[in-house]
Amino acid sequence: MHDTRLNRAVVRVAMVVEDGLRLVLLGLLRLRGKHHPTIVPFIGQGSPQRVRVHARVLFGRREADAPATGVPGAAAPTARSRRAILRASLARFLTVEVGGARVRVSVAGQVIGARADREGYLDVAVDLDEPLVPGWQDVELALPDGTAVVAKVVVVDPEARIGLVSDVDDTILETGIGRGMAFIRAALLTEVHNRSPLPGAAALYNAFCERPGEPVRPVFYVSTSPWNLHEMLLEFIALRKFPLGPLQLTDWGPSRAGLLRISATAHKTSLVRRMLAEHPLLRLVLIGDSGQLDPEIYAALAHENPDRIAAVYIRRTAHDAPSRTAQVDELAAEVTAAGVPMLAANDSVEIAAHAVALGLLDAAALPEVREGVRAAARERMVLLKG
Template identity: 35%
Template sequence: MPLFDIARAVEDQFHHDVIPVLKRRGWRPRVVAYDGYGTSAGEPDGADMARVLARMVLRPVDAPTEGPLFRSLPERRPVSAAEVIDNARISLADAQRGWRLFIDAPVPFLPVTITVGRTRIRTRADREGYIDVVVRGHGLSPGWHDAVIDAAGAGRSSARVLVVGPEPTLGIISDIDDTAMISHVPRVLVAAWNQLVKYSSAREPVPGMARLYRRVQRAHEGAPVFYVSTGAWNVMPTLRAFFARHGFPEGPALMTDWGPTNTGWFRSGIEHKRTELRRLMIDLPQVRWLLVGDDGQHDPLIYGEVAREHADRVAAVAIRRLSTTEQVLAGGIAARPMGIGSAARMLAEADVPVVTGTNGFELASRLPTAIGGEGR
C-alpha cells in the first residue's frame, strides 16, 4: 500500500476518533459557506445551474461566525447598530491568525439539504466534510443569490451564488498569490508564515490590480470575477477581509484542500488550476475571459494551454512579471523570465493578446481598450 494511502487512512481514523471527544466538549456541526456560481437560462426551461460550495466542520458553540465579509469597507462612520456589527465582523475575521483556521475538525458524510431558488436536493458531505454540488432548474435571475444549506445538527445557513446571465460577456479569472496579493507562497517557510500566522491586515496588495479589475467591470457591466488559487479553503475568511479592504471586486474564489489524496501526498496545484479553468469554460460558455496571473510559477504555462486550446474563449492574457528577487523567492528561474521558454512560446502560439507588466497599472496601460485597458 502506498504511503499516502496510509496517511489518508490515519487522517480518517483521527477524524473518526476525535469527533466524539469534541462533541462531548460541546462542539457542534457548523456550515462554512463559500461563494459559488451559476447560470440563468433566461426562460423557465430548467437549463440553468448553480454550483454550491461549503464545508461541514465541528466548532465550539460560542465560536464566532464568519459572516458575509466580502464587501467593500464603509467610507463613513456607522450610523446604526447593524452597521457596527457588520464592521466588527470584518475586524474579527481580520484579527484571526491563520493557524486557527486550520484546526477545524471536518464532519464527513453529514446529510445536507440544499435549496437554490425553486429546486431542493439532498446530498452528503465528502470524507473531508466538503460540499460541491450542482443544482439545476433553480429559475433565478442574474446576480447574487443565497442558497440555503440545511445540515443535520447544524441548522440552516446560506451560501452565496453568483448567477451569470445568458448574454455574451467578458469575465476575469485571476490568480491570487503574487498576482492580487504579494505573498511569495511557493516558498515553503514563508508560505507557512503567510498562511498560518500572518494577519491579513499585514498582507500587501499588488499595486493597481484592484483598480484594473474594477476598470474592466466598468467597461463590461456585470462582468464576473473569479479567483482561482492553490491556497487552502481554510484561509477564505482572511482572504475575504483582504479583498474587501483593498477594493477588489467580489467574486467566487475556487481554492483547494491540502493533504493526502488517492494519488499522492498533496493535491497538484497545476492540475487544480487546469481543472477549474476548464470547468469554467464548460459551465459558462457565454463568457470570454481575461486571464490574469504571474510568472513566478506555472500561470504562463497553464494560461498558454488554455489560450491555445480555446482561443475563441480567451480575450487576453495578462501576466505580472516578478522582480528578480521575487522570482528567486517564489521558486522561479530568474535567468529565464517571462518571454523565454516553453510557457512563453505556448502563449505566443495562441492567437490572443498577451501583455506583461510589473503591476496592475502597467497591465492596464497595455491591455486593449476593448477589454477595459488603456492601450490600443
C-alpha cells in the first residue's frame, strides 16, 4: 500500500513538472510569433451510426510535416545522411502539446464541439443523426482560429462478420522491440522505406481483409508505440501495401496510467474490448508475436469472449528462448482445447494455411502469401549483396 501511494505521488509530481515545462515552452513559442496551434489527424473508425475521431493538437508544427488527412502517400524515397535521419526521428518527439484546446468536429454536416485532454489528444465519439455509408469518410477538424484539417474515418460495413486486430512491432514490422539497441537503431536511424516487413505479412493481411464475395473486413492495428510514430507507421503501411486501418497507439509520459505509459496488457485488452462492443456482429482474428505479452493478452481475451474471437495467431520471434517457445505452445494448446483456435507460427504461410482450414481464408490466398515470403527473401538477398 505504501509503495502504491509513493508511486502515485511520484506520477503526480512528474505530471505537474511536465505541465509546467509545457506552459513555459508555449509562452516562449508565442513570444517568437512564428508558431501556431495545428491539428495532427489520426485515422478514426466506427459504424454507420457512430464514429470515433482521433487527433492531437500541437504548437509550432509546420503543415508540411504532417499530411492533411493523416493518410500518407508512398512518395519516392530520397537519400539522407544518418544525421538527417536522426534529426527527423527526434523531431517527432520534440513537440509542444496544446492541452485543453477546443476543436470543432464536423461529420456529414453534423457539428459538435470537443476539447483535447492535457496532452493535446482528442478522442471523441460522434453519434450520427443520419447513418454514414460504409467505407472511408472525411471528418473536418477545426480550431477556433480557423485552422482546419481533414481526417479519415473508416466506417465498418455492418454486413462484415470478421475483423482483424494486429500488433505492429515484430508482427508486421521488424523492430527488435525486446532487444534494446536494435530497437533504438531501427526507430531512430533507419528510413521508413528501409524498414523490413515480416515476410508475406502484407499478402496475408490483404487476403484476410478482401475475401471475394464478402464486404471489406476491417483491420485495427494496436501497439504500445507512442503516438509520435503514427505518421511513420502509416507511411510504412502504405509503402509496404498493407491494408489501411486505424492505429491505436499510446501516450508516453507521466499520466494517470503510470509514469511512462499504460501497460501493454491494459492498452490492448481495453482496445479489443472496445472493438467488440462497438462492432457487436464482428468476430475478431487476433495476431501478435511471442516477443512480449501478446500470447497471454490474447489468450485471456479468448477465454473471456470465446464466441467473438475467431482465431489467435502468434508469430514466433527469432530470439525466443526454448522456455518461451514451450510456454507459448502450451498456452496455444490450452486455448484451442477451450474452443478458440490458437496457433504459434513460424511464418505467414503457416498462418494462412491454418486460416484456410478454418474457413477464414480462401485456398487461393495461399499462393499469394507464399510468393510474398519468397519476394521478401529475394529482397533480403539483394540487400545483403549490396
